Amino acid sequence: MLLSLSNVDVVYGGVIQVLRSANIQVREGQMVVLLGANGAGKTTTLRAVSGLLHADQGAVTAGRIAFDGQDITGADPAAIFRKGIVQVLEGRRVLEHLTVRQNLMVGAHLRRDGAEVRADLERVFGYFPRLRALLGRTAGYLSGGEMQMLLIGRALMARPRLLILDEPSMGLAPVLVEQLFDTIGRIRAEERLTVLMVEQNARAAIARCDYGYVMEGGRIVLHGTRAELMGNQDVQEFYLGLSGGDRPSYREVKHYRRRKRWLG
């Protein structure tokens, strides 16, 4: 087990509980997605792993987060980064006044192996050929799709073992979303990278994941393999937008009851 969250509670500002008893397991090499509506606690879960809760006055108040067998609960973000967990934050946070090259090199700022860093730069260009032409450009003026390439490229420059992506497809055109997910798939295959991802685009995410968790109101209400999720009627109705042809849709009438059953 590469990453495991056991009964993790997260509280913001000492009073607002955002995550309740979350249990998440990520195996080496897997792509795991977290699904759920806004405010379900997905980003909080990711930040608990990468140690960035402090920036929002949050803290893990119970439970344990382990990476590769070592306890990383509440550890310093820099220490977690050094262990190989690299998070791409939501909202395309490039270092906007730096050039594309400088952004990529910030990803490698802890590495002393200059030749390997240059080789990794070439590998990033292999995945995102567009970036090579943009090297000298100021990152803040890139398009949304280019920024997302840069962010994933920057994360790869750190040679992560676990790549955490927070809504990589947000605000991208559908064709770009498909390309992005295909590239992420290639990277996973070639780098044998483990990916933990939050994604609103459930259809694209479920189709490519190995395992998924559905969150609601700070709890995990459903989890399963890709096949299990795709076969689940709740997931089909609420996340994939399918209403079985011969089956009457309870989408409106039973929504509340379903929620209650989940929360129980």
Place this chain on the structure above:
Amino acid sequence: MTGLIQILIEGVLVGLVYGLVAISFVVIYRASRIINLAQGEVLLFGAYVLWSVTEGARAAGVGLPLPVALGLTALACIAFGVMLERGIFRPLIGQSGFTIFMAGVALLILLRGVTQLLWGAQSRTAPVILPEGALTLGPFLANTRLLIGALFTLALTAALHVFFTRSRLGLRLAAVAEDHVTALSLGVSVRQAIAVAWVLGTLVATAAAVVLLSGSILSLEVAGIGFKALPVALLGGLESIRGAPLAGVIIGVLEALATTYLDPITNGAASGVLPYVAMIAVLLIRPYGLFGWRRIERL
């Protein structure tokens, strides 16, 4: 004509020294988003420490070789920079700009008091570190001390630019200058970066003290250079290392021209107020300065 060029030369040289002090503002501001109002007093502290380990030590009968004295001064200033960051500005991270501004005012007055307490209020002669005299360039004269200081400013600007864009530590500081949370997510220790920035800023201020004061009069008034360099830092752009010397030259030349042509008809007031007229103009017209970071708005 010769007179005008001579004035311009002096303006450029003095301006580059202002630029040096402005760089010390910029280095600290980039990492911590704090404008240290007491930067002139920090410079003053460096100058008095340098006096103590040179002239002071000689008077006490323990003459130190100059490199040792400079090394000791640098060490003391590093410790001082760390102390200011740890003791005052780190605990204030996350407080409002007004809180930090008032802390800066308090620090400014406090440091003047402490300097007066430790070294007394009398003026003294600062040690001669850079060669005295003037270099003759055809019909023009350039003060050797200022010329060396100006060249040092240019070299330091180039070196800092390479440092912030190429080196691993420099890129870390650049990431912190952009956004603290993003820097954290990339494994950068923001605290460490801010501490490094304060040390750098304090060292640059001390280097400026050496250039400004070598062989001239050291007194509490010297701290005023901080407020002269602040408009320079604003004009250049608070995030821009390369903007500082350029803005310094602009302010320096304007000041030199005002001294020659306007001071005789304004009872000497024009050159003194000119940097602050420039500062208000910058704040009104282009608050991020010539090369500062405007928030990039994308359509």
